[in-house]
Amino acid sequence: VVTLAPQARQRMDQTRGAIDRIVAGGDGAPRVYGVNTGFGALAETRIAPDRIRQLQHNLLRSHACGVGAALPEDVVRAMMLLRAQVLALGASGARPLLVDTLAAMLNAGVHPVIPSQGSVGASGDLAPLAHLALVLVGEGSATLRGESLHGAEAMARAGVQPVSLEAKEGLSLINGTQLMLAVGALALHDAKVLATHADIAGAMSLEALKGSGAPFTEEVVGVRPHPGALTVARNLRALIAESEIAESHRDCNKVQDPYSLRCMPQVHGASRDALRWISDVLSLEANAVTDNPLVFDDAQGTRVISGGNFHGQPLALALDLLAMCVAELSNISERRVEQLVNPALSSGLPPFLAADTGLDSGFMIAQVSAASLVNENKVLCHPASVDSIPSSAGREDHVSMGATSALKAARVVQNARFGIAIETLVAAQGLDLRGPLRAGRGAE
Numbered sequence: 001v002v003t004l005a006p007q008a009r010q011r012m013d014q015t016r017g018a019i020d021r022i023v024a025g026g027d028g029a030p031r032v033y034g035v036n037t038g039f040g041a042l043a044e045t046r047i048a049p050d051r052i053r054q055l056q057h058n059l060l061r062s063h064a065c066g067v068g069a070a071l072p073e074d075v076v077r078a079m080m081l082l083r084a085q086v087l088a089l090g091a092s093g094a095r096p097l098l099v100d101t102l103a104a105m106l107n108a109g110v111h112p113v114i115p116s117q118g119s120v121g122a123s124g125d126l127a128p129l130a131h132l133a134l135v136l137v138g139e140g141s142a143t144l145r146g147e148s149l150h151g152a153e154a155m156a157r158a159g160v161q162p163v164s165l166e167a168k169e170g171l172s173l174i175n176g177t178q179l180m181l182a183v184g185a186l187a188l189h190d191a192k193v194l195a196t197h198a199d200i201a202g203a204m205s206l207e208a209l210k211g212s213g214a215p216f217t218e219e220v221v222g223v224r225p226h227p228g229a230l231t232v233a234r235n236l237r238a239l240i241a242e243s244e245i246a247e248s249h250r251d252c253n254k255v256q257d258p259y260s261l262r263c264m265p266q267v268h269g270a271s272r273d274a275l276r277w278i279s280d281v282l283s284l285e286a287n288a289v290t291d292n293p294l295v296f297d298d299a300q301g302t303r304v305i306s307g308g309n310f311h312g313q314p315l316a317l318a319l320d321l322l323a324m325c326v327a328e329l330s331n332i333s334e335r336r337v338e339q340l341v342n343p344a345l346s347s348g349l350p351p352f353l354a355a356d357t358g359l360d361s362g363f364m365i366a367q368v369s370a371a372s373l374v375n376e377n378k379v380l381c382h383p384a385s386v387d388s389i390p391s392s393a394g395r396e397d398h399v400s401m402g403a404t405s406a407l408k409a410a411r412v413v414q415n416a417r418f419g420i421a422i423e424t425l426v427a428a429q430g431l432d433l434r435g436p437l438r439a440g441r442g443a444e
Contacts, residue, residue: 002081002103004088004096011090012099015295018302019093023052023167032304033293034171035093040123040392056170057137063130063174064140066115071128071183073143076111078182079132083173086290092172093295093304101136101163108158113141113148114179120391121312121402124290125179128403133173138162175310176290183406184319185282187413188275191326194416195272198329199232200442201423202264203239205336207439208430210249210347211261213240221265227276228269236264239442245434258345260335267332271325278325281318312402316385319405323412327377330416333423334370340430341367353429363426370422373415380408380415 022029022036026049031037036052038045039059047055071079084102087094105111112135118127134140135151142154155162163169206213213236214220221233240246256262293306341363343351354362384404390397431439438444 002084002106004084004099004103008088008090008099009096012088012092012094012096015090015093015297016095018295018297018304019166019168021302022304023049033306035168035293035304039171041395043395052167053165056165056167059170060130060133060137060165060174061139063126064134066118066127066131068115068117071114071116071179073111074186075179075182076114076132077106078186079114079128079178080106080112082178082181082286083129083132083176085286086176086178086288087172089287089289091289091294091296092168092291094169094172095166097163098136098169098173101160104160105135105155105158108160109145110135110154110158110160111143112151113143116407117403119179119403120389120396120399121177121180121316121404122310122391122396122399123292124174124176124310124312125403126174128179129174129176133170136163136173137165172291175292177285177310177312177315177402178290180312180315180319180402180406181282181285183403183410184278184315184322185286187319187406187410188278188282188322190413190417191275191322192279194326194329194413194420195268195275196235197417197420197424198268198271198333199235199264200239201333201420201427202261202268202336203236203443204427204431204439205340205423206236206257206261206264207240207243207245207443208349208427208434209257209261209336209339209345210245210252210254210434211257212254213237213243213246215257215262216240216265224266226266226269226273228272229265230269231272232268233265240440241442243440243443244437245431245439248437258335258339260332260339264332267328271329274321274325278318278322281314285315312400313385316400316402316405317383319402319409320381320383320385323377323405323409324381326409326412326416327374327381330370330377330412330419331374333416333420334367334374337363337367337370337423337426340426346430349430349433353426353433363429366422366426370419373419377412377415380412384408 119125138152140151216233352362352364354360384401
């Protein structure tokens with residue numbers, strides 16, 4: 001159950017009071033962006049006090065112009081929770097009612113239908129968050145227990161009262177990085193799991209190919225002690241412990257294994273180290289205020305300050321790196337698959353691991369599928385964060401493209417999961433063909 005903590009409610013009430021005082025000042029109040037002015041390039045256009053509520057609703061309607069496939073439910077729920085967290089930090093000047101409504105929607109399973117494309121990741125993920133916010137006011141589209149409904153109908157069936165927005169609240173619902181953060185955080189979780197799967201698949205391939213465990217000793221890896229490499233080497237040692245296959249070729253004439261086997265600590269480990277840094281960036285962002293303007297009300301007085309906390313560049317760079325480091329796990333995995341199916345490289349295994357070579361093609365096309373996934377990942381690894389297309393008549397003259405970084409990173413993670421699954425399947429066949437000798441405890 002999602003609820004708003006009492007201390008957060010108190011913070012929100014305090015800064016909301018500052019916004020209410022500005023609105024009460026009417027035409028004599030100073031211009032405050034998004035409170036009594038237009039948006040973006042229209043920031044200098046003053047809005048009459050009796051039209052401020054309409055301004056907030058108009059903002060959601062004008063900005064809800066995303067396109068493409070709808071985001072999956074887990075991403076939508078993450079976006080809702082993360083936006084509620086931003087508001088609860090109390091620097092947005094929004095009423096606690098907005099967080100209460102988001103919490104009620106999460107608890108009841110009301111999920112806005114949010115198109116996945118349309119954000120440039122600078123003034124936040126404006127279009128996707130506008131689609132989210134429309135349902136709060138009883139508009140837009142939503143799903144409830146798998147049924148697609150008009151936003152008002154979904155809210156009514158769930159017993160959640162739509163919100164009538166006050167000054168700045170429409171802006172506070174859409175100014176932030178919650179699309180790229182939601183997609184990126186879920187992809188990061190899967191990538192961390194995948195890093196361990198890569199070690200497991202690699203150990204299985206090593207055993208099936210009669211590879212050596214010597215490169216994974218503490219002695220070797222310890223003189224270049226990158227944390228990720230140490231972790232991977234420790235995993236590999238545990239996975240191949242007590243291997244009968246390893247004992248069977250201890251005195252063979254092979255001097256060195258291919259890099260895809262020998263360099264697993266260095267390659268897998270580098271990805272792990274990158275994932276650790278990405279995790280730090282995303283964790284910080286999840287607990288940060290990404291809104292504009294920001295409202296401060298304390299002993300120094302009341303200040304409403306326009307800044308750039310909505311800009312997605314920190315996430316864009318991190319999520320471009322997420323795509324690259326996960327793609328490398330898949331890249332080296334495909335090379336191990338090639339080692340397994342190629343009779344010139346597989347240390348005596350039958351061609352393509354086929355039970356009846358010629359009659360059966362074995363795992364020939366499994367390697368082809370892995371190669372296809374790797375190729376797609378290489379294309380997706382071109383960084384989106386190096387691009388910027390100015391918007392809003394040049395007012396928003398540098399954008400992050402972080403939403404693109406997030407969406408393609410998630411695609412790379414999905415592809416890599418398939419690729420490492422292929423290696424696991426092929427390596428298992430190789431281990432079967434080494435029978436009756438058994439692999440190490442973990443690999444077995």
